[in-house]
Amino acid sequence: MPDSGPIAADSPLAAQAEWLTRYRFGLRLSEQGTVVSVGDGIAWISGLPSARMDEIVQMDDGSSALVFHLARNRIGAILLRQTEQLTAGTAAFLTGKRLSIAVGDSLLGRVVDPLGTPLDDGGPLDPGVRRLLDVRSPPIIARDFVAQPMYTGCKIVDTLIPIGKGQRQLIIGDNGTGKSALAVDAVINQRGKNVYCVYVLIGQKRSTVVNTIETLRRSGALAYTTLVVAEATAMPGLKYLAPFAGCTVSDAWTWQGRDTLVVYDDLTTHARSYRELSLLLRRPPGREAYPGDIFYLHARLLERSTRLAAKHGGGSMTALPIIETEQGEIASYIPTNLISITDGQIYLDHDLFARGFLPAIDVTRSVSRIGGNAQHPNIKKEAGRMKLDYLQFLELEVFTRFGSRLEASMEARIRRGQVLREILKQDTLASLAIEFQMAWLVAYNEGLFDNVELGRVKQRMMLLQRQVEHARVSIEEGRDQWKKLVHAWLSEVATSEVS
Ligand SMILES: Nc1ncnc2c1ncn2[C@@H]1O[C@H](COP(=O)(O)OP(=O)(O)O)[C@@H](O)[C@H]1O
Ligand SMILES: [Mg+2]
Numbered sequence: 365m366p367d368s369g370p371i372a373a374d375s376p377l378a379a380q381a382e383w384l385t386r387y388r389f390g391l392r393l394s395e396q397g398t399v400v401s402v403g404d405g406i407a408w409i410s411g412l413p414s415a416r417m418d419e420i421v422q423m424d425d426g427s428s429a430l431v432f433h434l435a436r437n438r439i440g441a442i443l444l445r446q447t448e449q450l451t452a453g454t455a456a457f458l459t460g461k462r463l464s465i466a467v468g469d470s471l472l473g474r475v476v477d478p479l480g481t482p483l484d485d486g487g488p489l490d491p492g493v494r495r496l497l498d499v500r501s502p503p504i505i506a507r508d509f510v511a512q513p514m515y516t517g518c519k520i521v522d523t524l525i526p527i528g529k530g531q532r533q534l535i536i537g538d539n540g541t542g543k544s545a546l547a548v549d550a551v552i553n554q555r556g557k558n559v560y561c562v563y564v565l566i567g568q569k570r571s572t573v574v575n576t577i578e579t580l581r582r583s584g585a586l587a588y589t590t591l592v593v594a595e596a597t598a599m600p601g602l603k604y605l606a607p608f609a610g611c612t613v614s615d616a617w618t619w620q621g622r623d624t625l626v627v628y629d630d631l632t633t634h635a636r637s638y639r640e641l642s643l644l645l646r647r648p649p650g651r652e653a654y655p656g657d658i659f660y661l662h663a664r665l666l667e668r669s670t671r672l673a674a675k676h677g678g679g680s681m682t683a684l685p686i687i688e689t690e691q692g693e694i695a696s697y698i699p700t701n702l703i704s705i706t707d708g709q710i711y712l713d714h715d716l717f718a719r720g721f722l723p724a725i726d727v728t729r730s731v732s733r734i735g736g737n738a739q740h741p742n743i744k745k746e747a748g749r750m751k752l753d754y755l756q757f758l759e760l761e762v763f764t765r766f767g768s769r770l771e772a773s774m775e776a777r778i779r780r781g782q783v784l785r786e787i788l789k790q791d792t793l794a795s796l797a798i799e800f801q802m803a804w805l806v807a808y809n810e811g812l813f814d815n816v817e818l819g820r821v822k823q824r825m826m827l828l829q830r831q832v833e834h835a836r837v838s839i840e841e842g843r844d845q846w847k848k849l850v851h852a853w854l855s856e857v858a859t860s861e862v863s
Contacts, residue, residue, distance in 0.1 A: 418462050424455040462683040520723060524730075551589060564628050591785070711725065
């Protein structure tokens with residue numbers, strides 16, 4: 365075959381030819397480390413003197429790890445992936461890379477691990493855009509005030525402990541008091557509201573993970589939700605990274621101008637994983653054996669939740685971190701940290717749960733420090749009146765425990781309070797529209813529930829709800845209009861009950 369001269373520009377070889385003309389011999393230095401020991405989700409590696417914190421280390425067997433601790437002659441790394449072959453003596457290399465995760469709309473409806481590997485059977489993810497797991501939180505000047513409501517669909521929360529878009533509201537309580545149920549309901553309530561959600565499950569049992577996914581799927585919430593999962597059996601490194609991964613997924617949408625909601629279920633387990641890793645890597649333990657920077661870690665995570673200024677797209681990231689207490693002890697280290705980092709807390713009480721007051725929210729110990737600014741003024745006014753009634757009732761009720769005789773007006777107040785308590789009860793998976801919240805608030809404040817038997821409150825509320833749904837009335841309506849409507853609705857309900 366004759367020599368064909370210079371390669372034509374459209375030939376497949378053109379690129380290689382181009383590369384060859386520019387090729388220069390050079391010296392490339394690379395360090396080869398060796399795994400010294402491995403176990404409990406961490407590895408000690410020697411021979412990598414230029415390793416940097418948070419850099420990814422690749423092992424010869426396919427395992428990978430994250431540099432977490434720099435010592436004089438060796439580094440401590442937390443394992444991200446571990447093969448069976450990883451042992452002392454395995455070669456290790458620096459990659460110069462930091463952790464990132466795929467972000468974007470292809471993650472909607474998907475279940476991924478904190479490294480972005482799909483855990484469902486939905487096929488590979490679109491690698492499109494990646495985002496670093498650990499990025500700085502938005503600067504103050506890029507932020508705006510929390511001014512729009514983020515409805516959870518829960519009667520008590522939306523009226524008494526309102527949350528705004530961009531707020532960080534802690535859900536705190538003992539095991540089995542309904543913390544996750546409340547968070548899941550809040551996610552489900554975002555259906556049709558153009559809010560993207562990220563639900564991070566940290567160290568939960570497989571059965572809980574499956575149930576959560578199923579609940580979201582059945583409620584049609586998966587369409588706008590991503591789950592980031594590091595199960596109980598996952599490596600501690602993955603549990604430690606999970607909230608940052610979830611935050612990053614949420615963060616990417618926020619910077620696109622979207623409203624997002626992220627749930628961290630739960631940060632108690634997260635703190636424990638971090639403690640475990642830190643102790644294994646011989647970092648000095650602090651209070652309750654947690655490393656000293658656990659506060660910084662959680663503060664940095666939650667500082668990334670905010671509402672962005674219009675100039676930056678006006679997106680928002682609302683965060684619902686969950687903390688599990690032991691026997692109601694909110695004064696221990698991690699709970700006090702989180703209470704001071706967040707903009708308020710929803711306290712779920714074990715006794716209330718046991719007495720069947722569900723959701724078991726203790727109104728007296730729950731606050732929302734900034735959500736009130738975001739609450740609709742109509743709701744705010746009605747809820748303020750209702751709250752006063754409720755708090756007075758709770759105080760009065762204590763007296764009645766001693767069997768003391770009360771005067772008639774007190775008697776009436778207590779009855780009104782008991783009715784209110786019935787009204788405030790709510791099942792799971794029963795999110796309520798804000799218009800209905802307005803309707804029952806007005807009805808209650810107008811005294812329209814005063815003579816309803818306690819056993820009939822629930823039914824009455826359901827009938828009222830149906831009326832509101834049919835009427836399609838807006839929350840913007842003035843109080844007089846609302847008053848007229850609820851009067852009409854409830855008299856209709858009362859007659860239908862009689863017949
Ligand atoms: N408002 C509610 N009405 C009825 N059952 C509830 C309610 N809230 C929670 N539960 C039930 O209580 C149990 C514990 O709730 P869960 O959210 O798992 O608690 P936690 O996350 O605090 O451990 C679940 O079986 C849940 O269905
Ligand atoms: Mg839970």
